[in-house]
Amino acid sequence: MKIAYFDPVGGASGDMALGALVDAGVSFEDLAGALARLSVQGFSLERGPADRMGIRGTHVKVRLDPGPQPHRHLHHIEKILAESGLEESVRAPALGVFRRIAAAEAKVHGTTVEKVHFHEVGAVDAIVDIVGACLGLRMLGVDEVRFGRLPLGRGFVNAAHGRIPLPAPATLEILADVPVDMVETEGETVTPTGAALLASLGRCELLPPGSVVRRIGYGVGTREFPDRPNVLRLVLADWSASPAVGEVSVLTATVDDMTGEELGFLMERLFAAGALDVYFTPVTMKKSRPATEITVLATPALEEPLAGEILRHSSSLGLRTRRESRRELPREVRRVETPFGTVRVKVATLPDGFRYSPEYEDCAELARRHARSFHDVYQAARRAALEP
Numbered sequence: 001m002k003i004a005y006f007d008p009v010g011g012a013s014g015d016m017a018l019g020a021l022v023d024a025g026v027s028f029e030d031l032a033g034a035l036a037r038l039s040v041q042g043f044s045l046e047r048g049p050a051d052r053m054g055i056r057g058t059h060v061k062v063r064l065d066p067g068p069q070p071h072r073h074l075h076h077i078e079k080i081l082a083e084s085g086l087e088e089s090v091r092a093p094a095l096g097v098f099r100r101i102a103a104a105e106a107k108v109h110g111t112t113v114e115k116v117h118f119h120e121v122g123a124v125d126a127i128v129d130i131v132g133a134c135l136g137l138r139m140l141g142v143d144e145v146r147f148g149r150l151p152l153g154r155g156f157v158n159a160a161h162g163r164i165p166l167p168a169p170a171t172l173e174i175l176a177d178v179p180v181d182m183v184e185t186e187g188e189t190v191t192p193t194g195a196a197l198l199a200s201l202g203r204c205e206l207l208p209p210g211s212v213v214r215r216i217g218y219g220v221g222t223r224e225f226p227d228r229p230n231v232l233r234l235v236l237a238d239w240s241a242s243p244a245v246g247e248v249s250v251l252t253a254t255v256d257d258m259t260g261e262e263l264g265f266l267m268e269r270l271f272a273a274g275a276l277d278v279y280f281t282p283v284t285m286k287k288s289r290p291a292t293e294i295t296v297l298a299t300p301a302l303e304e305p306l307a308g309e310i311l312r313h314s315s316s317l318g319l320r321t322r323r324e325s326r327r328e329l330p331r332e333v334r335r336v337e338t339p340f341g342t343v344r345v346k347v348a349t350l351p352d353g354f355r356y357s358p359e360y361e362d363c364a365e366l367a368r369r370h371a372r373s374f375h376d377v378y379q380a381a382r383r384a385a386l387e388p
Contacts, residue, residue: 001240001351002214004137005207006147006198007233010052011189014129015060016219017197020234021136022047023058024217034135035128039083042067043124045132050220052229057218060132062125071117074102080127087138094134097200101192104173109161126193133197140236145202151181151228153189171195179204185225194232208330211237240351248276248326249303253316254283256291263292266313273309274302294319329355336384340366343381356385 006012006020022028032045042065050059077098081091102113109116137145152167152175159168166188167175174195183189198204214236221230258266263280270278277297285291294314298306303321310319331348343366344359358381367374 001143001238001349002141003144003146003207003211003237003239004140004142004202005235005237006145006202007235008148008150008190008198009233010151010225010228010230011153011191011221011223012147012150012194012198012232013191013221014126014133014193014197015062016221016230016232017133017194018060018129018136019047019050019058019219020217020232021133021140021219022060022217023219024140024215024234024236026136026139028060030139031132031135034086035132037084037086038127038131039080040124040127041065043128045128052220052224052231055218055220055229055231057220057231059220059222062128064124074098074113074116077127081131084131086131086135090131090134090138093137093201094131097130097134097196100174100200101170101196104170104192104196107173108169129193130197134201137201142236145198146205146207147198147202148206149179149181149204150175150190150195150198151183151185153183153185153187153225155186155188157188168192174199183227185227187223187225189223189225189230207235207237208239211239213237246326246328247300248324249298249300249306250322250324251294251296251298251303251307251310251319252321253294253310253314253319254285254291255294255315256285256289257315258292262314263294266294266310269309269313270296270306273306274298275306333359334385336381338366338377338380338384340370340372340377340380343377343384345381345385347385356382358382358385 006017022031028047035045044063046061046063048059050057078095081095084091102116105116106113155166156163157166157168167190168188170192171190174192178199217234219232219234223230267278275296275298279295281293281295283291283293294310296306296310300323307319307321310316329348329350331346334345334347335342336345343362346357346359348355358378363374363377363381367377
């Protein structure tokens, strides 16, 4: 799996993202040719070497023809993307970025997404930055985007609505629920376009352990900060989700005189004590007596406590233990928002993608609360987890 990790050393903006992608290997000519298919006029794309505090990188500039820029609404952006002829894998994430910006602007200005005037981010240069970044990631074959904590500077900046404080209100709205660092740097370190690109296309998380760095690119911004170089570093890395190999304790016991209720109570106690898994298997003992084999999986550190639970809460006079190797896929738990509420989703990383498993308890609780089927809530959680 190829991961693009954006390290916001000195902030993030749309042109810095483009510069980092080109510096990391995106063909500038191919990028400019694809962007020429957008139904917007009056711009050209330029690039050149630049450095900040001795760090060399690439600066990409969207050069605009003289004249005022139109104020576009979200439906204008949708039309531009629909008519571009670009692949859905580029158009969909680009539209997601614009929708995130629109939602933030609507909240800041007390209006609706449909009525939002995009102002700066609806101008040609912002359209080129956003679509160009999505194109560049596609050209590099990136499977996943991650980024470091964004440093948010302080001060004031002049915008379409007048003089506004930094971080810009729209930038803060875009970065809601995203970890950030408030820094002493005077000036706009993170623009709304830069914030929306990273927050919409990726998540704030470091490269996974074992990642192999393949390429590094630096996108150079236009500002000179006294305490940090105004660059956005892009690290392209390969990561193979090889199953982690570990050791697990297996505890087994066989009983022929416990009721179903007693077995159920034993299972509850074992899980409460930290068992990784507990299951019962029907078996036949001597003299053809039907019986149940109790199997418990545990970390080696919990082997003794769980053995005590089995002897305490079952009718067995003894048990067997052994150690086995275990391979497991890397996984994490994410929280997703559905029309019914928040659901935890277990995300397992496969060599060629992901597997999503909404948590049963969350889905069951929401299904009961809203008088809906478990299937409705479960599928809503899966759809939310699959959204970019």
